[in-house]
Amino acid sequence: MSNIGETSDILAQRKTYNAGLSQVSDKSRATWFPLLLLALLTALPALQLVGNYNYLIHLVLYTLCYVVMASGWNILGGYAGYISLGHNVFFAVGGYFAGMVFARLGISTIIIAPIAGLVAAALGYLIGLITLRVRGPSFIISSLALVMIFRIAFENWHFVGGAAGVSLQANDMDVQWAKLPYYYAFLAMAAFALWASYRIRHSKFGLGLRAISKDEVKAESAGIDTRFYKVLACAISAFFVGMAGAVWGEYLTYIRPNIFLVILISVNMVLMCILGGKGTVAGPALGAVLIVAFNEFFVATLGASAVNIMATGVIMAVALMFFPNGIIGTLAKHRKLPRILNWD
Amino acid sequence: MLEVKNMSKRFGGIRAVDDCSFTVRKGEITALIGPNGAGKTTAFNCISRTMAPTSGEVWLDGERIDGLRPHQITRRGLSRTFQISRNLADMTVLENVICQSRTEGWRDMFRPALSEAEIAKAMGILDFLGITRIAQEDGSNLSYGQKKLMDLAALLMSDPKIILLDEPAGGVNPTLLEEIVGHIRELNAKGLTVLIVEHNMELIMRLSDRVVVMAQGTVIAEGTPEEVRADPAVLDAYLGGVLEAEE
Numbered sequence: 001m002s003n004i005g006e007t008s009d010i011l012a013q014r015k016t017y018n019a020g021l022s023q024v025s026d027k028s029r030a031t032w033f034p035l036l037l038l039a040l041l042t043a044l045p046a047l048q049l050v051g052n053y054n055y056l057i058h059l060v061l062y063t064l065c066y067v068v069m070a071s072g073w074n075i076l077g078g079y080a081g082y083i084s085l086g087h088n089v090f091f092a093v094g095g096y097f098a099g100m101v102f103a104r105l106g107i108s109t110i111i112i113a114p115i116a117g118l119v120a121a122a123l124g125y126l127i128g129l130i131t132l133r134v135r136g137p138s139f140i141i142s143s144l145a146l147v148m149i150f151r152i153a154f155e156n157w158h159f160v161g162g163a164a165g166v167s168l169q170a171n172d173m174d175v176q177w178a179k180l181p182y183y184y185a186f187l188a189m190a191a192f193a194l195w196a197s198y199r200i201r202h203s204k205f206g207l208g209l210r211a212i213s214k215d216e217v218k219a220e221s222a223g224i225d226t227r228f229y230k231v232l233a234c235a236i237s238a239f240f241v242g243m244a245g246a247v248w249g250e251y252l253t254y255i256r257p258n259i260f261l262v263i264l265i266s267v268n269m270v271l272m273c274i275l276g277g278k279g280t281v282a283g284p285a286l287g288a289v290l291i292v293a294f295n296e297f298f299v300a301t302l303g304a305s306a307v308n309i310m311a312t313g314v315i316m317a318v319a320l321m322f323f324p325n326g327i328i329g330t331l332a333k334h335r336k337l338p339r340i341l342n343w344d
Numbered sequence: 345m346l347e348v349k350n351m352s353k354r355f356g357g358i359r360a361v362d363d364c365s366f367t368v369r370k371g372e373i374t375a376l377i378g379p380n381g382a383g384k385t386t387a388f389n390c391i392s393r394t395m396a397p398t399s400g401e402v403w404l405d406g407e408r409i410d411g412l413r414p415h416q417i418t419r420r421g422l423s424r425t426f427q428i429s430r431n432l433a434d435m436t437v438l439e440n441v442i443c444q445s446r447t448e449g450w451r452d453m454f455r456p457a458l459s460e461a462e463i464a465k466a467m468g469i470l471d472f473l474g475i476t477r478i479a480q481e482d483g484s485n486l487s488y489g490q491k492k493l494m495d496l497a498a499l500l501m502s503d504p505k506i507i508l509l510d511e512p513a514g515g516v517n518p519t520l521l522e523e524i525v526g527h528i529r530e531l532n533a534k535g536l537t538v539l540i541v542e543h544n545m546e547l548i549m550r551l552s553d554r555v556v557v558m559a560q561g562t563v564i565a566e567g568t569p570e571e572v573r574a575d576p577a578v579l580d581a582y583l584g585g586v587l588e589a590e591e
Contacts, residue, residue, distance in 0.1 A: 199454070204447050207457040211432050211443050218430040221392060222444040223418035223502055 033340035034194065041187055048176050057179050061251070063292045064186035065244050069265075070272040070284030071193040072240025077270065078278035079206055080233045081213025082132065085266045086143030087241050089127075089150045090120040092260035094242025096160055099255035103166050109250040110185045113243045120242020121235040128234030132227070135216070144263075151261040165256025168249060182251040186244070190285075193240045194343070198281045200236070201344060209233055210279070241269075275319055277326025282343040286327060291316075345370040345537050346391070346422070346506055351400030351410075352561075353386050360386040361397070362561035368506065373528065373538040375548045375569075378558035379581065384541045385427055387558065388510055392424045393417050405505070419446065421505035427514065427541075429491035433484035437475070437494050440483045441466045444498040469497045473527060489520040496527065506537040513544050525551055549573065557581070 044060065047053040073087050098109035098116040109116070131142040155163040171178055200206045208229045211219035220226045249255040268291060276287025294315050298308035323330040331337040332344070346368040353361040361383040368374045376384050390397040393414045402410040409417050423444070432440050442462050447453060470476045473493050478486065486494060492512060499507055512528070513521050521544075528551065532538055542548050548555060548569065555572040557565040559581040565572050572578050 202457055203454045204457055205453040207435075207439060207443055208447075208453075210435060210439075214432040214434065215430050217394060218426070218432065219443070220414040221394060221418060221424060221426075222498065223415045223423075223446060224443070225413075225415050227413075 030339040030342065034343060038187070038191055042184075045180050045183060052176070054176070054179065057183055059292065059296060061179060061183045061186050063288050064183075064190040065248055066268065066272060066288035066292060067190040067285045068186065068193045068244040069241050070269050070276075070288050071190070071197045071281075072237045072244070073266075073269040074197060074237075074273050074278060074280075074284045075200060075209075075240075076230070076233045076237040078273055078280070078283070079201065079209035079213065080230050081279075082135065082230060082234070083140050083270065084143040084234075084237075085140055085263070085270065086146035087237070087269055088260055088262070088265040089146050090124055090238040090241040091245035091248070091265060092150060092154065092257070093123055094120045094245030095249040095255050095260050096154070096245075097242075098246030099166060099168055099249040100160060102168055102250055108181075109246045110181060113185065113189070113246040116246035117239040117243035120245070121239035124238025124242075125231055125235040127238075128231035132230045132234060147261055147263065147266065151257055154257040154261065160255070163257060165254055165259075167254040170253045179251075182247055185247045189240070189243055189247070194281060194285060196236075196240075197284075198343060201281055205229065205232070213279070271316060274326055275316060275323075277323075277328030277330070277332070280326070280328040280332070280344055282341050283326050283328040285343075286341065290327075345405060346539065347401075347403040348387070348391065349401040349403070351387065351390055351402065352398045353383070353390050353395065354398045359561050361390060364400070364558065364562055366556045366563050366566055368537060368539050369554070370537055371532070371535060372553040373532050373540065373551055374554045374556060375552035376539060376541045376556050376558060377543075377545070377548055381560075382558040383561040384558055385510060386561075388424065388508055388541060392422065392508060394424075418444075418502055418504075419448075421503070422508065423499045423502045423504040423506075424508035425492075425495040425499055425510055425512065427510040429488070429495050431483040431486070431491055431494060433482065435483050436480050437470070437483055437486070437497075438463065438466055438479045440494055441469065441498045441501050444501040446502060466497070466501060469500045472500075473497055474523070489516050492516060492520075492524065496524070500531070504536065506539065507531075509538065509540045509542075511541055511543065513542055513547055521547070 041060065045057060047056070069087070069091065073084065077083050094113075094116040097119045098112040101107055101112050102109050127146065131139060131146070134142065154160060160166060171181065208219065208224040211222065211224060212226050212230055216226055245260060252259060272287030272291050273284045274287070275290060276285065277283030291312070294312045295308065298311040302308045302311060319327070325333060328337065328341060332342070348367070349365050351361055351364045352359060364383065364387055376387065378384050386395065389395040391402050393410070393412060397410060400410070401408055404417075404420060404422055407420065409420060409422070412420070432443065435443070438458070442458055445462050467476060467479065470479055473496060475490060475493050475497070478490060483494065496512070509528070512524055516524065525547065528538060528540070540552065552569060555567065555569050556563055557572055557575075557578050564581055565575045565578045567575070
C-alpha cells in the first residue's frame with residue numbers, strides 16, 4: 001500500500017475477485033435441467049392417451065413420493081448430520097391425520113396435505129426437543145425407539161382402526177386417470193421439497209446446520225443457536241415426510257400401521273440419501289430414482305423374493321465402495337459432477 | 345470488563361477450578377498462565393460456557409453471563425478459540441469464517457448464507473491476516489498454522505469486544521508465531537481486549553499487560569509480568585520448573 005494509485009487498483013481487483021467468489025457455484029449450475037425434468041414429468045401422463053402406462057405412472061409416482069421424503073430426511077440427516085431411522089413416524093402421522101380427515105369429512109388429502117405436514121412438523125419439533133439432546137448412535141437408537149412407540153400406539157388406538165387400519169374411499173375416476181391427481185400432487189411436492197432444500201442449503205440456516213454436522217461445539221461457540229437450529233431442521237424435515245404420507249394413504253385407499261411404520265421405509269430414506277449423496281440437493285432425488293429402479297429391476301428379473309433385496313444390497317455396497325460420499329458428493333469432490341446434476 | 349468471581353468446576357472429586365477469581369481489564373492483554381493441570385483451559389471453558397461451572401459468577405461488561413448459552417455469550421461480544429483448532433471440514437475457509445458472522449432472529453436465518461457484504465468483510469479479515477489465497481480451500485486441508493489463523497479470522501468475524509485465545513502459539517513455527525503475535529498486538533491496539541492462555545513464557549512476558557497465574561485450580565498471583573516474575577510463590581509453583589525445562 002505504498003501509493004494511492006496502486007491501492008485503488010488492488011481494491012478494484014479485490015472487488016472483482018470477491019464478486020467472483022459469490023458466483024463460483026452459479027457458473028457450474030444448469031438450472032434448465034431440473035426445469036426440463038419437471039416439464040417432462042408434467043407431460044408424462046399424456047402417454048395414457050396412446051396406451052396403458054398405468055404401471056409407469058405408478059412407478060414415477062412412487063419415486064416422487066420418495067424424492068419428497070428423502071429430501072425432507074436430508075434436511076436433518078444430511079445437512080445437520082443427525083441420522084434418523086424414525087422418520088416414518090412423521091410419514092404415519094401425516095398419513096393418519098389426512099386419512100382420518102378424508103374418512104370423516106371427505107376433504108381430499110391433497111388439500112389437507114400441507115396441514116398434515118404442519119401437524120407432522122409440530123410433532124417433529126416436540127420430538128426434536130427431546131431426542132436431539134443426544135447425537136451419534138444414541139440419537140439413532142432413540143429414533144428407532146420412536147417407531148416402536150408409535151407402532152404400538154397406532155395398533156392399539158381404536159379411533160384409527162387399530163392394527164386393521166381404516167379403508168379410504170377410492171376416487172370415482174376412470175382407472176386410466178385415477179392416479180393422476182396423486183401423481184401431480186407428488187410432482188408438486190417433490191418440486192417444492194427440492195426447491196426448499198436448495199433454499200435452505202444456501203441460507204444462513206443451512207450453513208449453520210452444516211456447521212452443526214461437522215462440529216457442534218464449535219458451531220455453538222461461533223454464535224449459532226444449535227439447539228434451535230437442529231430442532232427446527234427436524235420440524236422442517238418432518239413437514240415434508242408428513243405431507244408425503246398424507247397423499248400416500250389416499251393413493252393406497254387405506255391407512256394401516258404396517259404400511260407406514262415399517263422400518264424398511266425409513267431405511268429407504270436413509271439409503272437413498274447415502275447413495276445419492278447426503279447433504280446435497282440432488283442426492284436424495286438421484287438416490288430415490290436409483291433405488292426404486294434397482295428394486296423394480298431385480299423384482300422383475302429375480303422375482304419378489306429375498307434374492308432381489310439382496311441384489312439391491314449388493315449394488316448399494318458396490319456403489320458406496322466407489323462413491324463413499326454418495327454419487328453426487330463424491331463426483332462433486334473430484335470436480336467431475338456433470339453440470340446437469342449440480343443442483344447445489 | 346470480564347470478571348470471574350469465585351468460580352469452581354468439579355469433575356467428580358477433582359476440583360479442576362477451585363474458587364478462582366480474576367478480572368480482565370478493558371483494552372489490555374491479560375495472560376492466564378500456570379503449570380499443566382492448573383485449570384486454565386477449564387476456566388476458559390467455564391467462561392465461554394462450553395462447560396457449566398459448578399459454582400461462581402462470570403460478569404461481562406456489568407452483565408452476568410454464566411447462565412447464558414455459548415452462542416449467546418458469543419453474541420454479547422466474547423469469542424474464543426480452541427486449544428486444538430476446531431474447524432469445519434467440507435466447508436471452505438470463507439464459509440468457516442462467515443459461519444461466525446452475527447445472525448439474529450428468523451429473517452437472518454433464511455437470508456443467503458454468504459452475502460456480498462459478508463464476503464467483503466471476511467475477505468478484509470483474511471487479508472489482514474495475510475491468508476486471502478486460501479479463502480476457497482477446504483477448512484480441513486489447511487496446515488496447522490493456517491488453521492490457527494483461520495480460527496482467528498472466524499473470531500474477528502463476530503465483532504467481538506473480548507477474545508479468549510487458548511494457546512494460539514501451540515505447535516506453531518517461530519515465524520508464524522511472530523506473525524500471530526503481531527496480529528494480536530495490532531488488534532489490541534485497535535481496542536480489542538484479549539485474554540490468552542499460553543505456555544510460551546517468553547511470549548507471555550513480551551505480549552501481556554497483566555498476568556494471572558493459576559496453580560491447582562486457583563489464582564496464586566496477579567500483576568504485571570515483572571511483578572509476577574518476581575513473585576516467589578509463582579517461581580515456586582511454576583516458573584522455576586518450566587524455565588529449567590525450556591532452557
